[in-house]
Amino acid sequence: MPKVYINKKEKIMKKLLIVAVSTALLASSLPASAQMGMLKKAKSLTSSSDAGMGDLTSQQTGIVNRLVSGMTNMTSGQAQVARALGLKDQADLLESERDALSSGNVKDKDGIKRSMKVSEDAQEAINTKMAEETVIDAEAKKEFGKALPFYAKGTADTIRLLPELKKWASSASSTMKGAGIRELPKLKKTLGTGLFVAKNLPKYAKKSQTSYKALSDFSKKNEIDTSEADDMLGDL
DSSP: OOOOOOOHHHHHHHHHHHHHHHHHHHHHHSOHHHHHHHHHHHHHHHHHHHHHHHHHHHHHHHHHHHHHHHHHHHHHHHHHHHHHTTOHHHHHHHHHHHHHHHTTOOOSHHHHHHHHHHHHHHHHHHHHHHHHOSOOOHHHHHHHHHHHHHHHHHHHHHHHHHHHHHHHHHHHHHHHHTSOTTHHHHHHHHTHHHHHHHHHHHHHHHHHHHHHHHHHHHHHHTTOOOHHHHHHHTTO
16 A cells, blocks of 8 residues: 655644644533633633723824924924024924924824924034024024023923833834734734834934034023023933
8 A cells, every 4th residue: 555645734734623623622512601701711811902902002192292292392493593594494394394293283104204304404404504603693692592492392302202102112012022913014003103203213302402402502602591491401
């Protein structure tokens, strides 16, 4: 009689089939109360997972709202400084972005990404202009004085958000690692904005802090009072 060769994959599939059938038979042989207990446990696990996901989604909304508030202050301050330095195009872009942020239209990853880029690009132009012009006139000094608290508040808001964001990102990562193949794409989409912020905010916050220091130093050289704005940052 010829031998029948079965490859490893077929052996594994047969074993899995046997386990599945055995489990089904065991469940059907259990008393109704035991079967009900198994169902309740499964529902409990599902409810717990849903609750955890709900917490992450709610926390993500809070994080985004706080970030948007901080970026509203930052772009507002940047717009005033840009206009004082004669950077009209950058000032116009910053004011437009500030309005979008304050209106609540910036909520998702794409919107936040755009706002960060507008802010960062404008700041590069501001830094270049401050390096070229060491002395500014009285009118520009007034605008700088008005802008400083917005800069400081925006910077402080983003820095203080980092610990909460780190904690959220850790929870989100654990949830995704425990998700099934079918659930993972949905999770990534639902938590996409928070994941983007978690990846990019540390760098943005660092740049904001550096920008404020440059602005503060420039203001002091021009005899502009920075004490109120400096107090907002405290020991950050």
